[in-house]
Amino acid sequence: MKKYGLLLIFLLLSSFCFAEGLEYYKLYSPKDGMSADEIMQIKYFNKYSLFAKDFQQTGEVYYVEPNGAKRKRIWVRKRIVKAGKDGIAYKDAIVMTYPTEVKGLAVLTWTYEDPQRDQDVWLWIPSLKKARKISSAEDDDAFMGSDFTTEEVSTRRFEDETYKLIGEKTFEGYKLDLTGELKLANRPCYVIECIPKKPHWYYAKRIVWVDKELGGGIFEEYYDKNGKLFKTLFREWVWTEISSDKKYPSQRSLVCKDLRTGHYTVIMMKDTKYDQGLDERLFTVEAISQSRW
């Protein structure tokens, strides 16, 4: 009986997470009266979809030059949330499907619970027909050539910044340049100031708008050490219906604009699926090595 008790305690402990105090596979929304830290914990929890057991999405990425010229990439991304088993928070597999030049290129990433620990990253390189362990990218590297940095997409964590709640405001909406649509107009938000703990980082401060209902960060403003706004990041969050009584918040479109160069990156997500029962074997080096391209 004693050993079952210990096992129960272990299971309970291991199901706690990443963002301290939040339990994996549960859905959280920010509430009035919460501190900036609590709101940001929920924001990160939702960003990495830790409420779901697994997740799959197709992303169309557009790199847009200041003159309007566009380049496109398409990827399929899968994620399995490990909930701290073996110290792993989640595993990601991204496979490029377009254009042909990068078709088949696959990136497998294991993210650990320990915020101090780097990710383990493997790459399937079609020109070598080989999966290679690679040195994880620097956090301020451009993510796959986009305007997003690696940490903005996948490595930034709750522990990386300090937070201050500035207030509550209504987000007026964001006009997507690609389609002309106005997104997330009149959304009540918490506005939070985030200061990076790393000294001399690529930004000195960012202001994050967190949607009160969806719990996702919908707009971010990046300021340099002179207090000048140099980058904006918009994330369109929507509800994805899982069943008649269950829905999850999902990111549908992302826009990152570099205000210094005028270049921007748009990611349009589609075919979002949760809790399909993805096999963990899909997140192994063997799986990416089975690529045919």
Add this chain to the structure above:
Amino acid sequence: MIKRFFISFIILVGFSALVFAKDYKENFSLAGYLKQETSVGLDTFNEVTKFKNILSLSGEYKISEEFTFFASVKGWYDAAYDWYAKYDSAQDQMGHIQRTYWLRDCYLDYISGPWFLRLGKQQVAWGQADGISVLDRVNPFDLTEYWLPDMADLRITLWMANINYSPKLNSNLQLLIIPDFEQSTSAPPDAPFAFRSYKKYDAWKKTPDFLGRKKNVREEIFYPEKKFKNSTFGLQWKDMIGDLTYTLNFLYGYYYSARTYTEIYNVGGNNYYFSRRFKLWRMYGASMNKTFTNPGLLEGITLRGDFAYYNDEPTYYGTDGSSQGVNRWDNVFWLMGIDKNIFTNWLISFQFAQYILQDAKPGTKTATGTPCVNLNAYTYGPADQVENIFTLKVATDFLHERLKTEVLWSFTDDNQGRISPKVTYELKDNLYFTVGIHYFYGNEQDSNGQFRDSSQFYTQIKYTF
């Protein structure tokens, strides 16, 4: 017989799947490219050494959740071999794709739980080395352009059964049964990247004997008989200990080099008979990789390593420029690589390898009593017992990965090597332009140094669809 069965089976399954497919469009994908490669000699800039037009087409059809059929074909024509009389003798081999090499891949994949089977014509890459084949010895290589093309293009694909079973997560047992046999190829004597060894042999053939008579040379190559017992067999075990991945490898079969075992007979007067046979060899090996992910001095560094023990590897001996025979030795090849991303967007990758021959000297003499030395297979130049090999790659990109740059420096402790800077610009999603240089330096007896007069400036235009 086995090869024919393989081919018939794969083609039958592949085409029936296409014919009976109801949702053909949904599960079928096709991609390919047209590529133009031009290179010019770096010394004079007035001689085109390559004008190659390549078409590649690949198709994938998902038959069901478990089965997928994949095939890719490739064809090319190099017009440079039509333009110069000095290339005439190389035109046939270098001007267009050879034999059945046009069929690059043709296989059926089966995935179910822990099982993964790939049956058909394919390539298999072992090891963690980048551009150096320590464990990467499953497929033979097409070295007609030396080691300059991408590794995936260098490997000559073979018909095989590639059977994988994963007894637990992150581990894998792979069995390869390869009834097919091809020899590694090299450029003919008049091509820009012909090996010095081949050129020396060709020159010997063309040189009159001591009585001034033209030599009559008959060559015969004995391929392994097409029997199942002559198949190549490979076995790989892969597993993880913590975040360290390792493999244990074994390969047994016929050595792929066409010139590894030579029996030379002077059959009287100016008549010579060369009998070449492929010999069995074994490779025992291991590989590892690990990234230091915890905070500390080593954080962010990836270590990679390959080790191979070649049992009965055919190893040349003779005098500089002239092979006298082949020893079957137990040689060792090992490599350690270290990769690190530094600053923002800069990758540094360094490799050190040692190729260690069983003995410093072959212990034999020529007919005239000259002591023989170990020979470099590519050049017939004297080979060190321990060859130290280094590679350094620095890569970065600009303009949101639109402009990719890379410099590869490959060298040995004999002051010879190759420096290859390259820049690729993405004009559109499907249009790429590459410009680069392959600069060779060193002694003609050394692998890279032998091409010191073949340094080239090259361009590539690639249109993908």
